[in-house]
Every structure is written in structure tokens, then in C-alpha cells.
Amino acid sequence: xxxxxxxxxxxxxxxxxxxxxxxxxxxxxxxxxxxxxxxxxxxxxxxxxxxxxxxxxxxxxxxxxxxxxxxxxxxxxxxxxxxxxxxxxxxxxxxxxxxxxxxxxxxxxxxxxxxxxxxxxxxxxxxxxxxxxxxxxxxxxxxxxxxxxxxxxxxxxxxxxxxxxxxxxxxxxxxxxxxxxxxxxxxxxxxxxxxxxxxxxxxxxxxxxxxxxxxxxxxxxxxxxxxxxxxxxxxxxxxxxxxxxxxxxxxxxxxxxxxxxxxxxxxxxxxxxxxxxxxxxxxxxxxxxxxxxxxxxxxxxxxxxxxxxxxxxxxxxx
Amino acid sequence: xxxxxxxxxxxxxxxxxxxxxxxxxxxxxxxxxxxxxxxxxxxxxxxxxxxxxxxxxxxxxxxxxxxxxxxxxxxxxxxxxxxxxxxxxxxxxxxxxxxxxxxxxxxxxxxxxxxxxxxxxxxxxxxxxxxxxxxxxxxxxxxxxxxxxxxxxxxxxxxxxxxxxxxxxxxxxxxxxxxxxxxxxxxxxxxxxxxxxxxxxxxxxxxxxxxxxxxxxxxxxxxxxxxxxxxxxxxxxxxxxxxxxxxxxxxxxxxxxxxxxxxxxxxxxxxxxxxxxxxxxxxxxxxxxxxxxxxxxxxxxxxxxxxxxxxxxxxxxxxxxxxxxxxxxxxxxxxxxxxxxxxxxxxxxxxxxxxxxxxxxxxxxxxxxxxxxxxxxxxxxxxxxxxxxxxxxxxxxxxxxxxxxxxxxxxxxxxxxxxxxxxxx
Numbered sequence: 043x044x045x046x047x048x049x050x051x052x053x054x055x056x057x058x059x060x061x062x063x064x065x066x067x068x069x070x071x072x073x074x075x076x077x078x079x080x081x082x083x084x085x086x087x088x089x090x091x092x093x094x095x096x097x098x099x100x101x102x103x104x105x106x107x108x109x110x111x112x113x114x115x116x117x118x119x120x121x122x123x124x125x126x127x128x129x130x131x132x133x134x135x136x137x138x139x140x141x142x143x144x145x146x147x148x149x150x151x152x153x154x155x156x157x158x159x160x161x162x163x164x165x166x167x168x169x170x171x172x173x174x175x176x177x178x179x180x181x182x183x184x185x186x187x188x189x190x191x192x193x194x195x196x197x198x199x200x201x202x203x204x205x206x207x208x209x210x211x212x213x214x215x216x217x218x219x220x221x222x223x224x225x226x227x228x229x230x231x232x233x234x235x236x237x238x239x240x241x242x243x244x245x246x247x248x249x250x251x252x253x254x255x256x257x258x259x260x261x262x263x264x265x266x267x268x269x270x271x272x273x274x275x276x277x278x279x280x281x282x283x284x285x286x287x288x289x290x291x292x293x294x295x296x297x298x299x300x301x302x303x304x305x306x307x308x309x310x311x312x313x314x315x316x317x318x319x320x321x322x323x324x325x326x327x328x329x330x331x332x333x334x335x336x337x338x339x340x341x342x343x344x345x346x347x348x349x350x351x352x353x354x355x356x357x358x359x360x
Numbered sequence: 361x362x363x364x365x366x367x368x369x370x371x372x373x374x375x376x377x378x379x380x381x382x383x384x385x386x387x388x389x390x391x392x393x394x395x396x397x398x399x400x401x402x403x404x405x406x407x408x409x410x411x412x413x414x415x416x417x418x419x420x421x422x423x424x425x426x427x428x429x430x431x432x433x434x435x436x437x438x439x440x441x442x443x444x445x446x447x448x449x450x451x452x453x454x455x456x457x458x459x460x461x462x463x464x465x466x467x468x469x470x471x472x473x474x475x476x477x478x479x480x481x482x483x484x485x486x487x488x489x490x491x492x493x494x495x496x497x498x499x500x501x502x503x504x505x506x507x508x509x510x511x512x513x514x515x516x517x518x519x520x521x522x523x524x525x526x527x528x529x530x531x532x533x534x535x536x537x538x539x540x541x542x543x544x545x546x547x548x549x550x551x552x553x554x555x556x557x558x559x560x561x562x563x564x565x566x567x568x569x570x571x572x573x574x575x576x577x578x579x580x581x582x583x584x585x586x587x588x589x590x591x592x593x594x595x596x597x598x599x600x601x602x603x604x605x606x607x608x609x610x611x612x613x614x615x616x617x618x619x620x621x622x623x624x625x626x627x628x629x630x631x632x633x634x635x636x637x638x639x640x641x642x643x644x645x646x647x648x649x650x651x652x653x654x655x656x657x658x659x660x661x662x663x664x665x666x667x668x669x670x671x672x673x674x675x676x677x678x679x680x681x682x683x684x685x686x687x688x689x690x691x692x693x694x695x696x697x698x699x700x701x702x703x704x705x706x707x708x709x710x711x712x713x714x715x716x717x718x719x720x721x722x723x724x725x726x727x728x729x730x731x732x733x734x735x736x737x738x739x740x741x742x743x744x745x746x747x748x749x750x751x752x753x754x755x756x757x758x759x760x761x762x763x764x765x766x767x768x769x770x771x772x773x774x775x776x777x778x779x780x781x782x783x784x785x
Contacts (some may be wrong), residue, residue, distance in 0.1 A: 106444040307766070
């Protein structure tokens with residue numbers, strides 16, 4: 043100790059120099075160590091596969107055979123591939139059919155669930171989440187049976203009132219509606235709860251003041267609920283866009299006679315299903331990777347567009 | 361957080377690859393050991409692979425079989441593909457006939473079984489079956505474990521109601537040709553107002569197309585699907601059945617198909633031998649109301665599997681011993697007695713054990729005789745890397761017309777265009 047020449051501050055015991063250095067080092071490193079697990083996992087399961095996909099997309103890549111470098115061939119073929127554009131059209135169509143009604147229904151439901159005089163509010167709010175926690179596959183199978191052409195519940199009811207049976211799975215529009223219903227069914231409760239949480243942050247006094255001023259339910263919804271939900275609406279649009287571009291399980295299970303094409307004329311084959319078909323039934327990994335890259339570009343572009351729109355909307359007063 | 365989800369799905373294709381690569385490094389852990397007596401075996405679910413393995417252990421008690429029932433046939437082939445890409449492979453794997461061509465195209469991934477002694481036994485198997493697992497250079501990468509064999513399963517009660525004969529001999533005589541089969545269907549539909557068969561793709565196209573000498577490739581490996589007469593005939597027959605309105609428009613293995621079978625909404629179905637089990641499980645109440653007659657054209661096959669040894673196998677000898685013991689003509693015959701899987705070895709087709717086999721669910725039909733007869737008329741034809749894709753596109757075009765969405769006059773051209781897109785891309 044007597045040999046120490048470290049200057050000591052008043053009130054602090056002199057620390058041995060080695061330990062001080064170590065503590066300094068630990069303090070610098072520790073925060074990185076704490077966040078490292080995420081980044082390591084992200085690198086292994088996110089970033090590296092992402093980069094590897096870009097690499098594979100440049101090859102004619104047979105997983106158990108040769109990997110032939112073809113440059114951008116996969117992409118130029120993809121742009122001229124009617125199946126790709128068909129899948130893109132289907133994806134957008136199913137996304138619109140599922141998202142628009144779902145968000146509208148969720149808005150109205152959230153407004154109703156937020157009502158002061160609602161009895162058993164907690165019960166109704168929690169029930170909303172049941173479809174969300176149900177397995178997608180189970181939902182898809184049950185809905186397929188309900189919508190079945192010959193033996194489905196829905197067509198049975200249609201038949202009772204004298205209508206022709208509708209073949210949902212075989213027509214383009216029918217299959218899109220069927221998948222959209224499944225997607226909307228799964229997500230509407232979740233979206234409703236998001237809206238509801240946001241609505242509960244709106245002071246009751248505003249509603250009461252509006253009621254005193256003579257505003258009815260519809261006016262309160264339009265002029266109080268809707269404007270206060272704007273940020274969360276933007277959020278749900280962004281997430282449902284990303285989710286909508288990745289619809290897979292429902293489409294895979296709708297037409298089990300021709301599962302990976304979602305039917306004989308690819309009537310409801312989505313982009314992710316097309317990727318799956320090329321990658322895992324045809325084993326054209328290079329082409330499948332190119333589809334993956336195209337999908338990635340579309341998601342980034344749409345997310346960017348959403349961001350742009352949401353920043354443009356924000357300054358406008360509700 | 362969302363970004364992770366995006367990349368996870370976008371990268372589905374490569375995730376499997378990278379995971380396979382990861383597991384490649386820790387490959388020591390789960391192999392059957394290297395004492396030369398144990399081996400790792402990948403099979404399908406639902407075919408009682410466990411039973412076969414246990415049978416083998418009775419003969420060879422010192423052998424350890426590490427059996428994995430990977431999934432259905434297609435899932436097993438997918439898993440094998442990723443395993444081959446990643447380098448960690450089983451010692452023995454079961455591959456379904458439909459999935460075989462893409463592996464035969466890449467024979468460097470498998471042990472040429474001639475080096476193990478397959479040369480000596482290859483004459484035991486039906487020539488058109490073993491030819492499917494033989495490469496252009498003559499290497500044999502798989503031993504056929506069973507074959508499909510085709511017949512028509514039909515409902516005697518429904519035939520009776522329609523005024524048709526019910527005895528299996530007479531019923532077989534109703535349809536020596538596919539034209540006669542469709543005519544019978546018309547009579548049935550006219551009498552009952554109900555569909556005759558389940559669908560045109562499975563019960564007509566897939567059967568007729570397999571009755572020729574050439575399918576989608578010529579013997580030299582050139583694509584001939586556009587001008588192969590058998591393909592065109594099969595396609596036209598299927599469309600004819602659709603136009604006649606005798607199909608229930610239910611795609612095989614869908615919920616509607618199962619429901620229609622239970623309710624008797626179709627009276628006949630082209631049934632490979634392994635489908636009999638599905639009918640039994642699906643519609644148990646129809647026991648005794650089914651019978652089995654010969655298929656129009658007399659021959660046919662749908663399905664069948666092969667045992668292969670991947671090149672990276674640690675215990676190829678133990679795996680081959682298993683093949684040699686269980687896939688001999690006698691071994692396959694024993695397996696038929698237990699599991700009703702049809703032998704691929706014609707030398708046992710006259711064996712009383714096979715000819716005396718009857719199935720009570722199907723009114724005591726002599727299934728061994730009926731099904732093996734359908735195998736003898738078949739000719740070997742080349743199955744190429746795109747055979748499955750081409751078959752799917754033709755079937756899809758027929759289904760599309762059957763479902764009332766497609767124009768029959770344009771269906772052939774549409775199918776050919778789709779095939780060109782699919783195999784060119």
C-alpha cells in the first residue's frame with residue numbers, strides 16, 4: 043500500500059490499480075454481453091440466412107447436386123414468369139380482402155367494447171382473442187370444411203334457402219374470399235384489442251362532453267374515437283401489410299388436392315406458397331431464393347410507402 | 361421484431377440449408393454406432409415400419425436399428441434432401457417411387473448397390489420397377505420394397521341398385537377398355553343420378569397414362585410428352601369422362617373425397633392396393649359392400665417404394681444386410697401376409713400364400729391374384745426428373761375442366777404451356 047502512488051480522492055478508499063482496470067473493462071464490455079444473445083441469434087437465424095439467400099439466388103442451385111452460377115438469370119426469368127405475377131396478384135388480392143374488412147370490423151368492435159355501460163366487458167374482450175390463440179392449421183381445416191362445396195355447412199344453408207352451391211376452393215374469387223375470411227378471423231380480435239387499449243387512454247370526459255353537446259354514438263365514433271386511434275391504425279396497417287404478404291398456411295391447406303399450388307390453376311397460390319413450391323417440391327433452391335429476394339424487396343418497398351404515408355398524415359389535425 | 365419475422369419467412373428456403381450445415385458438425389451423436397451391426401433407418405409414418413424392424417431383430421437379435429419415422433413419404437424425401445445437402449445422413453432410407461427420379465438424377469449421393477451385391481439379385485424384381493432406380497450408367501441406387509398394382513374397387517350395393525352386375529368376374533367384363541368403362545359409368549349415372557367415379561385425374565388419366573410403353577420421356581431421355589400417343593389418349597379419355605358427367609369432382613385425399621366415399625356418392629374408384637386400407641379406415645360402415653374387379657386395359661401401377669443407402673452412410677453393410685434379408689422374394693411375401701404390401705418380386709406371384717389371400721372388407725376378393733395380374737402387363741418406361749411436374753400439370757388441367765372452370769378444347773394447350781413454364785423455369 044505504501045508504494046501506491048495513485049492519487050486518492052477525498053472520501054474514496056484507494057483502489058488497487060489492477061482491479062480498477064478490470065472494473066473499467068467489465069463495465070465497458072458488460073452491456074454488449076447483455077445484448078449479445080439477441081444479436082448472435084439474429085445473425086445466425088436472420089442476417090446470415092438473409093445474405094445467404096441473396097447468394098443462392100445467383101445460382102441454379104440443386105440442393106443435392108450442382109450449384110451453377112447463373113448471375114441474374116433467376117431474376118430475369120422471374121420477371122417473365124406468369125406464375126410469379128399470378129402469385130403476386132393473389133397475394134395482394136387476399137391481403138386487401140382480409141385487411142380492409144378486418145380493420146373496419148375491429149374499429150367498430152373496439153368502439154362498442156369501450157362503451158361504459160357494457161356488461162361483462164372483460165369476458166367479451168378476452169373472447170376476442172380466442173381465434174388468435176387457435177392454431178392456424180386447425181382454423182384452416184375447420185373453415186375448409188364449413189365452406190366445402192358438397193358437404194359444407196355454409197353450402198348446406200345456401201341449399202336450404204334454394205341457392206346453388208358455391209364452389210369456394212376452385213374459383214379465383216371464391217378461394218381468395220375463403221382465405222381472407224380465415225386470416226381476418228384469426229386477426230380481428232388482436233386488432234380490436236389494440237384499438238381498445240388505445241381508446242381506453244382517451245379521457246371519458248371528452249365522450250361525456252360530446253354527449254352533453256348532443257353527439258350520438260356515430261358522431262362520437264367519427265370525431266373522437268377515430269382521430270385518437272390514428273397512430274395505432276397506422277401501426278396495424280403496417281403490420282397487416284407485412285403479414286398479408288406472407289400468407290402461407292391458410293393457402294396451403296385450402297386445396298389439399300393440389301396443395302402447393304393452392305388448386306389446379308394456382309387460383310390462390312400466394313408468393314410464399316410459390317416460394318415453397320419451387321424450393322421444397324421442385325427443389326429449385328436458386329429460383330426459390332430469387333422469389334424470396336423479390337418478396338423481401340416488396341415488403342421493404344411497401345413498408346417504406348407506409349412510413350411515407352404515415353408521416354404525411356400525421357400533421358393533419360383530426 | 362417485425363423485421364425478424366420478415367426475414368424468417370423470406371428465408372424459409374435457406375434456413376433449412378443453414379440448419380443442415382449446423383447439424384453437420386455434431387454428427388457423431390446419434391448414429392447407430394460403428395460396430396457394423398447397427399444402423400440408422402429413416403422410414404415413413406403409417407406403414408408400420410416399426411413392425412418390420414422388429415421382425416428383422418427376431419432374425420438378427422444382435423442388430424440395433426435406430427428407426428426414425430420422419431413423416432409422410434414426401435416429407436421423408438424432403439428431409440433426405442436437406443440431410444444430403446448437409447452431410448448428416450441415415451444409413452438406410454425409404455423413398456417413394458414418385459420422389460425417386462430426382463435422387464436417381466444425382467446418383468453420386470447414394471451407394472451404388474451393385475457394389476454390395478445388387479447385381480446378383482436384380483433379376484428377382486419386376487424389370488419396369490428396378491429400372492426406376494437404375495441410373496443411365498447402370499448403377500442401382502434403390503431396391504424396390506413393394507409395388508402399387510391397380511384394380512377397380514366398386515360398391516356392389518350401388519351397382520345392384522343401378523341394375524348393373526355385381527359379380528367381380530362379370531363386372532370386369534363390363535369394361536375391357538376405358539371406352540367401355542366410361543359407357544358403364546354413363547349407364548350408372550343415368551340410372552341413379554349419381555357420380556360413378558371420384559375424379560377423372562386419379563381414376564382415369566393417371567391409370568391410362570401408365571399403360572403405355574412410353575410416358576413423358578423416350579428411352580433416350582428426350583421429352584416427348586407433347587407427342588406421346590399414350591399421354592394424349594389418357595388426357596382425352598379423362599376429358600371424355602368429365603364431359604359424360606360421371607365424376608364426383610372430388611380430388612383424391614381431400615375432405616370432400618372422404619365424405620363422398622362414406623356417403624356412397626361415387627360407386628367405383630381406381631384403387632392401388634395400398635388405397636384399400638384408406639377405404640377401410642375411411643368408410644368402415646361400408647364393410648362387405650365393396651368388391652374388386654380388374655382395371656380397364658388390364659394393367660396398372662400406382663406407388664411403390666425403394667430402399668436406398670446414402671453415400672455418407674456410416675454402416676452401409678448393416679443396411680445392406682437388412683435389405684438383402686427383408687427384400688428377398690420370400691421376405692416380401694412374408695410382409696405381404698402381414699401388411700398387404702404387394703411384392704415387387706414376380707417369382708412369388710403364384711405362391712399359395714399370395715393367391716389365397718382374400719379380403720373380407722371387399723367381399724372376399726382374392727386381392728393377391730387380382731393385383732399381381734395387373735403388374736405383369738406393364739412395360740418399363742423412362743421416368744425423368746420432370747415426370748412428376750409434367751404429370752401434375754396434366755392432372756391439374758383435367759381437374760380445372762372437371763371443376764367447370766376450364767374450356768376442354770383449350771385444356772391440352774394450356775397444360776403444355778404450363779409444363780413449359782414449369783420445367784423451363
